[in-house]
Structures are given as C-alpha cells and as structure tokens.
Amino acid sequence: MNKTYILIVEDEDTQRSLLGGLLTKEGYKVKEASNGHTALQTFKENPIDIILLDYKLPDTDGLMLLKQFKELNPEIDVVMITAFGSIENAVDALKAGASEYLTKPIDLDDLLFKLKKIEEKKSLIHENRVLKETLKERLKSESFIYASEKMHDVASLIARVAKTDSTCMIQGESGAGKEVIVRVIHELSERR
Numbered sequence: 710m711n712k713t714y715i716l717i718v719e720d721e722d723t724q725r726s727l728l729g730g731l732l733t734k735e736g737y738k739v740k741e742a743s744n745g746h747t748a749l750q751t752f753k754e755n756p757i758d759i760i761l762l763d764y765k766l767p768d769t770d771g772l773m774l775l776k777q778f779k780e781l782n783p784e785i786d787v788v789m790i791t792a793f794g795s796i797e798n799a800v801d802a803l804k805a806g807a808s809e810y811l812t813k814p815i816d817l818d819d820l821l822f823k824l825k826k827i828e829e830k831k832s833l834i835h836e837n838r839v840l841k842e843t844l845k846e847r848l849k850s851e852s853f854i855y856a857s858e859k860m861h862d863v864a865s866l867i868a869r870v871a872k873t874d875s876t877c878m879i880q881g882e883s884g885a886g887k888e889v890i891v892r893v894i895h896e897l898s899e900r901r
Contacts, residue, residue, distance in 0.1 A: 713828055714738045716757045718748040718774070719790070720767050724813070728761065731817060737824075745769035745777075752778060757785065759827055761820075762807075764791030764798065772805050779806045784834075786827045790815065844896055863890070871897035 715737050719725040722743070729739045740755055742748035745768050752760070760778060764771040771789060778785050786809075789802040794812030802810050809823045870877050871894045879887045 712738065713758045713824075714740065714756055715824075716740045716742065716748065716751055716755070716760045718742045718745070718760060718766065718771075719763045720744060720765075721763075724815075728815070728820075732824075735821065743767075745774045748774060749777060749781075752781065758831065759808075759824060760785060760787045762787050762789055764789055764793060764802070772801060775802065775805045775807060786831065788820075788823060788827075867893055868897065870894055872899070874900065 715732055717725055717728050717732070717739060719728065719741075720743050725741050725743065729741050732739050740751050740757065742751050745766050748760075748762075751757070762771050762775060762778075766774065771791070775787050775789065778787060783806075787807045788809040788811060789799075789807040790811045790813060791798055792813040799810045808827055811820060811823070867890060877894070879890050881887050
C-alpha cells in the first residue's frame with residue numbers, strides 16, 4: 710500500500726473531491742484544502758510528501774503559496790495545476806520550484822504518471838543519502854587505519870579538505886598510501 714501523503718490545494722469543491730477520491734482509491738493518503746491559509750496550516754501539521762496546487766486560489770496566488778511551501782521545506786514536490794495554461798505560467802511555476810505542471814481538465818493517467826515519477830525520484834534521493842551516510846561511516850571506521858600522532862593530523866587534514874571545493878595534490882613516496890588518501894577524500898566529498 711502506498712504511504713505517500715498528498716495535499717490537494719484546490720478551491721473548486723468538485724475538482725478537489727474528484728482528485729481526492731481518485732488518489733485515495735489509488736492508495737495515497739490525502740489531505741485537502743480549499744484556500745492558501747488552510748493549505749499552509751495543513752502542511753505544517755502533517756507529513757506531506759507531494760502537493761497538488763491550484764494556480765488561482767481565493768485568498769492567495771498559487772505561485773506565492775508555492776514559494777511559502779518551499780521556504781518551509783525546500784525538498785517538497787509540488788505539481789502546479791491551472792485552468793489558465795500558458796507557457797509563461799508553466800515557466801514561472803517551474804522557476805518558483807514546481808516539480809511538474811498540469812492543465813485542467815486534468816488527464817488522470819498523466820497525473821498518476823507524474824506522481825509515480827516524483828515518488829521514484831524521492832526514493833532514489835533517499836536511497837542515495839542512505840548509501841552516502843553508510844559509506845561515510847564505513848570509511849571513517851575501516852579505510853584509514855593509523856596509530857601515530859602525525860597520521861592523526863593527516864586524517865584531520867583529509868576531513869577538512871574533503872569538505873572544500875578546492876583541488877588538492879597528494880605527494881609521497883611509492884607505497885606511502887596516496888591512493889588510499891585520494892579515495893577517502895573522494896568518498897567523504899560532497900562534490901561527487
């Protein structure tokens with residue numbers, strides 16, 4: 710069963726109910742809001758994964774609300790929905806941080822496809838983070854073994870260098886462990 714939480718922000722009751730029913734039937738957990746104020750409150754109080762956001766709302770502009778959602782959670786995925794489809798609106802929504810853009814009337818198959826695509830992206834991002842953390846922990850504990858105070862200094866330097874965007878050059882005699890140091894810097898780096 711799907712555990713993705715979707716917030717539908719739509720002022721048209723019929724459209725909101727239709728979308729909510731469809732998504733619930735598809736296994737999604739659904740919350741609904743008919744205006745920007747209620748949407749923000751619901752977003753703050755619930756673990757929302759994806760937002761379906763109408764471009765025009767009675768109390769606010771959809772783009773402004775999108776920016777507020779992104780300020781609260783920069784990683785939130787928002788699908789902007791509008792009856793006033795234009796290339797300019799789509800570009801504005803995507804620039805403001807929308808993940809996808811749909812026009813009314815909504816093609817339900819297209820909506821489900823886009824939601825699945827967002828879920829897959831979220832899953833890959835989560836898996837990537839878990840793997841990076843696991844790798845960092847493994848590298849910290851296994852890859853670089855040392856006993857002397859000088860090597861402790863080298864390990865500290867490696868940790869500092871890995872956090873920067875600077876290019877570094879490793880020099881040493883053959884067999885000194887230059888490749889090990891390069892690999893540790895690479896694995897600890899955020900640049901990969």
